[in-house]
Amino acid sequence: MTWNRLISALIALIYLAIAFAHGGMEATFKIGIFLIFPLACIWFADAMGGYVGPTTSMAITAPSPGAIVRILGWVLLLLPVIFGIIGYVEA
Numbered sequence: 001m002t003w004n005r006l007i008s009a010l011i012a013l014i015y016l017a018i019a020f021a022h023g024g025m026e027a028t029f030k031i032g033i034f035l036i037f038p039l040a041c042i043w044f045a046d047a048m049g050g051y052v053g054p055t056t057s058m059a060i061t062a063p064s065p066g067a068i069v070r071i072l073g074w075v076l077l078l079l080p081v082i083f084g085i086i087g088y089v090e091a
Helices: 003-043 045-049 066-090
Strands: none
Touching: 003 045, 003 066, 045 066
């Protein structure tokens, strides 16, 4: 296990624990669904970046670098924290 997988799994577990404490099982399920894509981008960056083919709106014609996919996965995973900090600073 790489540090990317360990830290992202820890952050995901923290999100799930907070969701369960504040919203019960329904909120935990919704957060769990949200976490699937960023964790997949972080854990399987090379495989996710290597996808070439049709999508719902257009075709992906070239593979994406795994590092970029991983970085964007981290941004998506940390987006709730970023919004929370922005909301706290504005209040």
